[in-house]
Amino acid sequence: MNGKKITVLIFILSLSIALVSGCTKKIAPEESGEKVVDFALVIHGGAGAMKKGLMSEEKEKAYKAKLTEALNVGYKILNEGGTSLDAVEKVINLLEDSPLFNAGKGAVFNSEGMNELDASIMNGKDKTAGAVAGVHHIKNPISLARLVMEKSPHVLMAGEGAEKFAVENGVKLVDTSYFFTESRWESLQRVKKIEKLKNPIFEPAEKKESKFGTVGCVALDKAGNLAAGTSTGGMTNKKYGRIGDSPIIGAGTYADNNTCAVSCTGHGEYFIRYVVAYDITALMKYKNMSVEKASDEVINKKLKAVGGSGGVIAIDKEGNIAMPFNTSGMFRGYVTDKNEPEVKIYDE
Amino acid sequence: MNGKKITVLIFILSLSIALVSGCTKKIAPEESGEKVVDFALVIHGGAGAMKKGLMSEEKEKAYKAKLTEALNVGYKILNEGGTSLDAVEKVINLLEDSPLFNAGKGAVFNSEGMNELDASIMNGKDKTAGAVAGVHHIKNPISLARLVMEKSPHVLMAGEGAEKFAVENGVKLVDTSYFFTESRWESLQRVKKIEKLKNPIFEPAEKKESKFGTVGCVALDKAGNLAAGTSTGGMTNKKYGRIGDSPIIGAGTYADNNTCAVSCTGHGEYFIRYVVAYDITALMKYKNMSVEKASDEVINKKLKAVGGSGGVIAIDKEGNIAMPFNTSGMFRGYVTDKNEPEVKIYDE
Numbered sequence: 001m002n003g004k005k006i007t008v009l010i011f012i013l014s015l016s017i018a019l020v021s022g023c024t025k026k027i028a029p030e031e032s033g034e035k036v037v038d039f040a041l042v043i044h045g046g047a048g049a050m051k052k053g054l055m056s057e058e059k060e061k062a063y064k065a066k067l068t069e070a071l072n073v074g075y076k077i078l079n080e081g082g083t084s085l086d087a088v089e090k091v092i093n094l095l096e097d098s099p100l101f102n103a104g105k106g107a108v109f110n111s112e113g114m115n116e117l118d119a120s121i122m123n124g125k126d127k128t129a130g131a132v133a134g135v136h137h138i139k140n141p142i143s144l145a146r147l148v149m150e151k152s153p154h155v156l157m158a159g160e161g162a163e164k165f166a167v168e169n170g171v172k173l174v175d176t177s178y179f180f181t182e183s184r185w186e187s188l189q190r191v192k193k194i195e196k197l198k199n200p201i202f203e204p205a206e207k208k209e210s211k212f213g214t215v216g217c218v219a220l221d222k223a224g225n226l227a228a229g230t231s232t233g234g235m236t237n238k239k240y241g242r243i244g245d246s247p248i249i250g251a252g253t254y255a256d257n258n259t260c261a262v263s264c265t266g267h268g269e270y271f272i273r274y275v276v277a278y279d280i281t282a283l284m285k286y287k288n289m290s291v292e293k294a295s296d297e298v299i300n301k302k303l304k305a306v307g308g309s310g311g312v313i314a315i316d317k318e319g320n321i322a323m324p325f326n327t328s329g330m331f332r333g334y335v336t337d338k339n340e341p342e343v344k345i346y347d348e
Numbered sequence: 349m350n351g352k353k354i355t356v357l358i359f360i361l362s363l364s365i366a367l368v369s370g371c372t373k374k375i376a377p378e379e380s381g382e383k384v385v386d387f388a389l390v391i392h393g394g395a396g397a398m399k400k401g402l403m404s405e406e407k408e409k410a411y412k413a414k415l416t417e418a419l420n421v422g423y424k425i426l427n428e429g430g431t432s433l434d435a436v437e438k439v440i441n442l443l444e445d446s447p448l449f450n451a452g453k454g455a456v457f458n459s460e461g462m463n464e465l466d467a468s469i470m471n472g473k474d475k476t477a478g479a480v481a482g483v484h485h486i487k488n489p490i491s492l493a494r495l496v497m498e499k500s501p502h503v504l505m506a507g508e509g510a511e512k513f514a515v516e517n518g519v520k521l522v523d524t525s526y527f528f529t530e531s532r533w534e535s536l537q538r539v540k541k542i543e544k545l546k547n548p549i550f551e552p553a554e555k556k557e558s559k560f561g562t563v564g565c566v567a568l569d570k571a572g573n574l575a576a577g578t579s580t581g582g583m584t585n586k587k588y589g590r591i592g593d594s595p596i597i598g599a600g601t602y603a604d605n606n607t608c609a610v611s612c613t614g615h616g617e618y619f620i621r622y623v624v625a626y627d628i629t630a631l632m633k634y635k636n637m638s639v640e641k642a643s644d645e646v647i648n649k650k651l652k653a654v655g656g657s658g659g660v661i662a663i664d665k666e667g668n669i670a671m672p673f674n675t676s677g678m679f680r681g682y683v684t685d686k687n688e689p690e691v692k693i694y695d696e
Contacts, residue, residue: 122621127621127622128621129620129621133506133591134506134507152588153617154588154590155616155617155620155621156590156591156592156596156620157588157589157590157591158481158482158506158507158589158591159482159506159507159589160589161587161588161589161590162588162589164587164588164589165587165588239509239512239513240500240502240505240509240510240512240513241505241506241507241508241509241512242502242504242506242509243481243504243505244504248504248596248598249599249620249623250596250598250599250620250623250626251597251598254623268503269501269502269503272477272503272504272597272598273470273475273476273477273503273597274475275597275598275602275623275626278598278623278626278627278630279626279630282626282627282630282634283634286630286631286634286635287634
């Protein structure tokens, strides 16, 4: 083979690699070390089997509108010099208040017909964190997680104890009826019917429902601080007080100013066993990987190899963004001081 | 300075480093890559302010006897070709059944005068894991954690749900009176008295009680498989359904045949925020550190720098053991096919 042929071959090879690796959003040049955006915010509304055409156009529109609204809320806070922590909390509040997502108002029902909520938040500046699991009367679990972080010496509170803490800190409990939505109730009846027929008491209901509606947000503020948060209603027909990855610091949520902020969505058990959120920061810290490479490594290699489905959103201290997922879709979007809000659902 | 002087200086320096770094037990030569023991097992019974002379000689004897008994149980199982998972479970069962440790029978009381138990277990062979949090009627939480791992698709179950799962899987619930011990009850009254005086509702009670009695075990079996487990009663006067690191995979417990098995004890909130158990495996995997160096890095550098007190036990696939702690003492011990059981309490 002569020199010219080799050059052409290398060119084609490079082009192929460039095309294949185009699944994450590159905003700043990799390893530049410089902050190329003043601030940035990324959100997700769950990953799952969301093949194009299965969802009605109307529903697609509603999701995109709500995600854009959330990005605008975050943009406003960050643009006015607000903290990444405030942006993460307020953006997630908006998603929790929408019946579209499996968090807050739109939470799915557990096997007892209850809505059982989990959330966690982490401040990348000092690596403080707060989380709540299995609460039934909290309108905005992410805000209670922040209270746990800021007003208690603890990281994780569960069940009635967490609600007692909420009341003592001025949070108004809501009646469980607040969380009732017709569509989630129907989902539960559907899953229970299938369960009765096949008695697959241990097959995760979500496999059948095939959508993970957890919401999450990560942000970088003007001061250079990172924050991450995640909120969920868990799994339809969830049994036995099961806790997934969302309220687990290191699994569903992590933030460290030295590396990145991460929020996960997917089959929680895998995210716990593979310590997904922290593993992405560890690959950056210990292996000098970029946020794009580290996120891709964990979601598309490690998790995919063992059948762990889901995705993550991540942002590093320079404002580089990654949003990989190994499912057919993930509700997601981002905004920066240099970009208009961009929202996507499918693998595009 | 001439060459001879330099040689002497280097010799003295090397000797100092060797003396200073002698806090972990080296069984196999570092980075040898060869299994130099057929099997090995390490245990802890909690780390804390255990200054020599503060404990009665009798009590010291009782602790050492129970730890030795536990090591012998583990030795027997592993020597007969049993799995590391069986060894970890049975050894922790023995420690849970003893009123000496803050797990099972000897669990401390929460602020409502209840014993609230957490445990987790992980199999290094396939990275499956199980955990329970906030159970009140389970004699041996580590065995329920194993049931969660082996008989459910979940990793973590909490509260009443976990107990319902236990009953459905043939576990007999025990009355809460089973966990009553005079000494733990007195501890709660003491802490409540101090709380009333100072109203430090948020100062961790353990700081005053100054001992963390969590138990844990890590093991390597003849087949080369690693396993880790941790069991605890949490903190005296614990409030608000607080969950510590013990039932959190990645924080209090982790096992991966490719790196090591880890069990933690200490101020749980720090262990969650720093994802201690998984971080040790990450340093081995990504930075090629030995189990001794990785454990020391996390406990004596990272955690110490931020005031996170506690310790870990860890064992790698070759049988190298590490037992670092940044408190004044840690109940600990180990046994291998080549060593008699060795048990220690203080920094010696």
